[in-house]
Amino acid sequence: MADSSTQVRPGGRSAKVRAAVHRAVAELLAEEDAETLTLPAVAARAGVHPTTLYRRWGSAAQLLNDVATSRFTGDLVVPDSGSLAGDLQRWLADVVTDVADPDTLALMRATIGSGPAGGCACVEDRHRQLGAIIRREQDRGGTALDVETAADFLLGPLYYRAIFTPEPASADWARTLVSTYLATLRTP
């Protein structure tokens, strides 16, 4: 103990409590609205004492942020089909499948309402993945693309529909999105 006074201890029990709490948040969010997501309610569902939640997370907003971060990072693998079109098609199809889950959507909506005003944990990893796909295309000798513009045309309509409109996003609609975006690249 040369430097730090706080020594993290991620062994069995803490991890088990954390997993139970995360699962309880997901379940409660899927059942009822985000208004009733209080720390005592989560604790009762997870079989954990409320004091633990107050100490580890402090508030419902921070807990939601933690759940969303661990839920939306590292869940999708960046495909490598050999072409930009193939990579985008497969990746966006995976994103559509992910967003199509009502529980995932509920977590996203709740996170938007309680998270910080700029940036959201729901899409940070998506932007990284899109950047990786574009960088790979550039390494193959393809044209250098702007990540922001690609996100505008691919993630924009997808998340807009998921959050604001009741109609779900289908897989072939996502394919149309990709081909339209690629068409705009050829005709500036």
Added chain:
Amino acid sequence: MADSSTQVRPGGRSAKVRAAVHRAVAELLAEEDAETLTLPAVAARAGVHPTTLYRRWGSAAQLLNDVATSRFTGDLVVPDSGSLAGDLQRWLADVVTDVADPDTLALMRATIGSGPAGGCACVEDRHRQLGAIIRREQDRGGTALDVETAADFLLGPLYYRAIFTPEPASADWARTLVSTYLATLRTP
């Protein structure tokens, strides 16, 4: 009193209370996060007794929904510049200006978290306006366009950036959005 037992009374006092409450909600949302938006807090800010809020709105979610509905309906006029491109350019610029306001954005984010899972009061009027623009173009003899697709390409990137990314939407970026969308119509 032939039919109804409840008789609405929108005269002076009720309207004044309603306006004060709406203003208090907007102020509190602009200052702090949506977590602390409780009915007693709104009542204290508005100078109204909390009982009134419990009776008229019932919960913070319903109050938020009411505020958002009256805030996002009828605030923009549908332009009539003579051409589809001009109408879309001017209208989307107005939408950008509207979303650029931090207070408006805070109200949108809070409404997403507390509103019903399908559809949001923030965009319902936007869809109606976009439908009116497209219908007018069709009356002029132009091509019949799909409202959903137009919303995907215009409102999608705009609201996606506003909610998920910290970077603001500029006016000329909105112009790029419109011209790109119009370009995709000519090259299917």
Added chain:
DNA sequence: AAATTATCGCACTGATCATTGCGTTAGTGG
């Protein structure tokens, strides 16, 4: 102007949330 009643303020109560101090359990390193 008088009667009617929707709406609001006030006081009060029960329920739930947020927080703290203390003892216990169980990972972690020697």
Added chain:
DNA sequence: CCACTAACGCAATGATCAGTGCGATAATTT
């Protein structure tokens, strides 16, 4: 195996929220 301490459970407290009955105010009608 033993000492150490991070992490948890428990009990108790103050604060705030949610809800109710009743009288007062003011908008609306006759």
